[in-house]
Amino acid sequence: MELKDALIQYSLRIADSSLILGQRMAEWCSNGPTLEEDIALSNISLDLFGQSRMLLSYAADLKGNDESEDTLAFHRNEREYFNCLITELPNGHFGDTIVRNFFFDAYCYHLYNALKESKDETLAAFGEKSLKEVTYHLRHNSEWIIRLANGTEESINKIKQSVIDIWPYTGDMFAMDEVDELLIEKSIAIDLNTIKSKWNNTIKEVFERANLEVPSIDVYMQTGSLKGIHTEHLGHMLGEMQYIPRAYPNMEW
Amino acid sequence: MREEDNILSILNSIPDPEIPAISIVELGVVKNISLENSLLTITITPTYSGCPAVDRFVADIKERLTEEGYNNIDIKFQYSPAWTTDWISDEAKKKLRAYGIAPPVNGTADKGSLFSGGPKVVNCPQCNSENTTLVSQFGSTACKAFYTCDDCKEPFDYFKCI
Numbered sequence: 001m002e003l004k005d006a007l008i009q010y011s012l013r014i015a016d017s018s019l020i021l022g023q024r025m026a027e028w029c030s031n032g033p034t035l036e037e038d039i040a041l042s043n044i045s046l047d048l049f050g051q052s053r054m055l056l057s058y059a060a061d062l063k064g065n066d067e068s069e070d071t072l073a074f075h076r077n078e079r080e081y082f083n084c085l086i087t088e089l090p091n092g093h094f095g096d097t098i099v100r101n102f103f104f105d106a107y108c109y110h111l112y113n114a115l116k117e118s119k120d121e122t123l124a125a126f127g128e129k130s131l132k133e134v135t136y137h138l139r140h141n142s143e144w145i146i147r148l149a150n151g152t153e154e155s156i157n158k159i160k161q162s163v164i165d166i167w168p169y170t171g172d173m174f175a176m177d178e179v180d181e182l183l184i185e186k187s188i189a190i191d192l193n194t195i196k197s198k199w200n201n202t203i204k205e206v207f208e209r210a211n212l213e214v215p216s217i218d219v220y221m222q223t224g225s226l227k228g229i230h231t232e233h234l235g236h237m238l239g240e241m242q243y244i245p246r247a248y249p250n251m252e253w
Numbered sequence: 254m255r256e257e258d259n260i261l262s263i264l265n266s267i268p269d270p271e272i273p274a275i276s277i278v279e280l281g282v283v284k285n286i287s288l289e290n291s292l293l294t295i296t297i298t299p300t301y302s303g304c305p306a307v308d309r310f311v312a313d314i315k316e317r318l319t320e321e322g323y324n325n326i327d328i329k330f331q332y333s334p335a336w337t338t339d340w341i342s343d344e345a346k347k348k349l350r351a352y353g354i355a356p357p358v359n360g361t362a363d364k365g366s367l368f369s370g371g372p373k374v375v376n377c378p379q380c381n382s383e384n385t386t387l388v389s390q391f392g393s394t395a396c397k398a399f400y401t402c403d404d405c406k407e408p409f410d411y412f413k414c415i
Contacts, residue, residue, distance in 0.1 A: 036388055036389040036391075036399060037389070039389065039391055039392065039393070039399075040389055040390065040391035043391040043392075043395055044391070045303075046301070046303035046304075046305070046395055047301060047302060047303045047395065048303070049303045050299070050301060050302030050303025050304065051302050051303070053302070053303075054302060054332065121333070122332075124333065125331075125332035125333035125335070126332065128332070128333050128334070128335045129302055129332045129333070129335040129336075130302065132335060132337075132415040133301060133302065133415070136390055136391075136413075136415075139390065140390055140391070
């Protein structure tokens with residue numbers, strides 16, 4: 001594998017996760033449980049879209065030809081998307097969204113913190129910039145985990161179920177292949193094994209405050225995102241997200 | 254006056270699209286101005302990566318500079334060093350407060366670990382009371398948090414630290 005191809009693939013994986021979760025968060029817009037929370041969820045969506053654009057344009061530049069951030073976002077099918085599976089899971093109820101985002105934010109927090117030191121300038125700048133935003137997202141979702149898990153009987157039962165339901169999608173975030181190997185060797189990519197223990201500590205720290213049990217790591221974990229194999233949910237989401245640019249190609253916004 | 258200084262003062266007349274009380278220069282998003290032959294390159298950095306005002310920055314800069322007779326303008330983005338509220342000048346912080354937005358408090362030091370940093374005092378921009386409550390870390394724009402004053406009861410925006 002050529003270095004350039006690995007770099008494109010690595011950038012797409014990170015960019016796609018931000019884009020897909022950003023789209024999920026946009027679905028909350030006008031549906032939030034309170035006005036303040038609606039604004040928060042939409043703000044998080046906006047940050048994620050911005051982060052995604054940085055790396056989609058980078059991947060587009062590397063690919064050359066007529067690729068752009070828009071062609072990459074709107075003209076790829078689900079098998080050409082490489083976002084972590086957890087980011088495409090439906091919003092469910094508010095607790096499901098909070099748990100899904102908490103697991104993913106904690107991952108991004110540690111990944112971007114490490115990515116700041118990448119030998120690739122664009123990835124390092126992306127890590128530095130995105131870390132500031134993700135820190136606020138992680139804090140926001142951590143506070144909600146603690147609040148819901150110490151709330152009413154209903155909120156406690158719901159959040160416990162959300163953790164059980166979403167946990168099997170966390171393993172996919174740490175999967176690596178030859179793309180990672182090649183780039184880790186060049187000090188460009190981050191060895192996700194080093195992120196995993198930090199991620200575990202963050203989950204433990206928040207769950208202790210929430211009186212929640214961290215599920216066993218031995219459960220069967222879903223995988224596939226590295227090869228573009230997704231849950232059934234992604235296709236439906238792309239159908240909605242990509243409809244306008246596909247129905248009206250080359251339309252000026 | 255150097256021509257770059259002249260360009261800087263033109264840019265300093267462009268208000269932030271979302272917070273018109275301060276200019277884009279005072280906000281700290283203009284990072285570099287270079288004029289080579291006839292090509293004028295302006296380097297800017299976004300406040301938040303998804304800030305929708307960024308496209309307005311670009312359009313406004315082009316429009317103002319074109320009015321001033323510059324036709325060959327290139328606008329570049331720079332992400333590192335990442336924008337920080339530390340770049341907002343003291344003068345601009347005063348303007349923010351006068352406009353009704355509480356300016357960022359004591360730099361970026363509050364972003365250590367998840368629960369560190371403790372509560373910090375954000376004074377109400379209306380009555381200057383220290384008796385204020387954080388309602389949400391996410392406010393009317395990406396860069397602001399939402400507070401309420403417990404004395405004068407006014408809700409207000411706080412320019413949060415990043």
